[in-house]
Amino acid sequence: AQSVSQHNHHVILSEAASLELGCNYSYGGTVNLFWYVQYPGQHLQLLLKYFSGDPLVKGIKGFEAEFIKSKFSFNLRKPSVQWSDTAEYFCAVNANSGYSTLTFGKGTMLLVSP
Amino acid sequence: DAGVTQSPTHLIKTRGQQVTLRCSPKSGHDTVSWYQQALGQGPQFIFQYYEEEERQRGNFPDRFSGHQFPNYSSELNVNALLLGDSALYLCASSLNNEQYFGPGTRLTVT
Numbered sequence: 001a002q003s004v005s006q007h008n009h010h011v012i013l014s015e016a017a018s019l020e021l022g023c024n025y026s027y028g029g030t031v032n033l034f035w036y037v038q039y040p041g042q043h044l045q046l047l048l049k050y051f052s053g054d055p056l057v058k059g060i061k062g063f064e065a066e067f068i069k070s071k072f073s074f075n076l077r078k079p080s081v082q083w084s085d086t087a088e089y090f091c092a093v094n095a096n097s098g099y100s101t102l103t104f105g106k107g108t109m110l111l112v113s114p
Numbered sequence: 115d116a117g118v119t120q121s122p123t124h125l126i127k128t129r130g131q132q133v134t135l136r137c138s139p140k141s142g143h144d145t146v147s148w149y150q151q152a153l154g155q156g157p158q159f160i161f162q163y164y165e166e167e168e169r170q171r172g173n174f175p176d177r178f179s180g181h182q183f184p185n186y187s188s189e190l191n192v193n194a195l196l197l198g199d200s201a202l203y204l205c206a207s208s209l210n211n212e213q214y215f216g217p218g219t220r221l222t223v224t
Binding site: 049099 | 169170212216
């Protein structure tokens with residue numbers, strides 16, 4: 001069975017600071033990788049995804065993530081955060097088995113101060 | 115195009131009772147998955163329905179059961195509620211390995 005580990009439970013940044021949220025997964029086979037975001041009071045939304053191809057994927061709102069297969073990692077980055085990025089971020093993995101079920105990490109709560 | 119909808123939004127039940135939560139998938143989606151999100155945790159997979167059959171199941175006891183109807187909508191039933199069942203229950207519908215989540219049902223067991 002696969003598992004996902006997110007390195008930080010809480011991150012506090014000032015506006016314009018750079019962001020990197022760590023995510024590692026354990027699974028020996030081919031995986032699809034996702035980052036979801038949950039803004040306060042809203043439902044989970046897909047930020048970006050990796051299925052195959054270029055390991056650097058770009059998502060919405062200026063976020064990007066890099067898949068490093070040798071490190072089993074899929075870290076999320078943003079060069080300059082905004083107050084509106086305050087949210088909880090979840091990394092998730094789907095074993096590429098034809099089913100779409102997701103295994104999530106515990107999440108990272110990002111607080112951006114103005 | 116309506117997204118994934120869930121009802122009710124909030125629910126309070128007593129230990130030992132039974133509860134039914136409902137989900138309507140996004141238009142065109144035929145697969146529905148249910149997740150439990152406890153406070154401070156990521157969502158945990160409960161089960162997935164496709165063509166009215168349970169296709170995959172996570173590590174949840176038999177007290178958790180479900181159903182999918184011909185119109186692809188789905189129900190999650192939990193029997194003999196425990197305090198530990200208090201959580202946000204999320205429904206997701208999927209197409210091409212990408213899941214779209216509903217707003218969830220907040221269940222409180224007292």
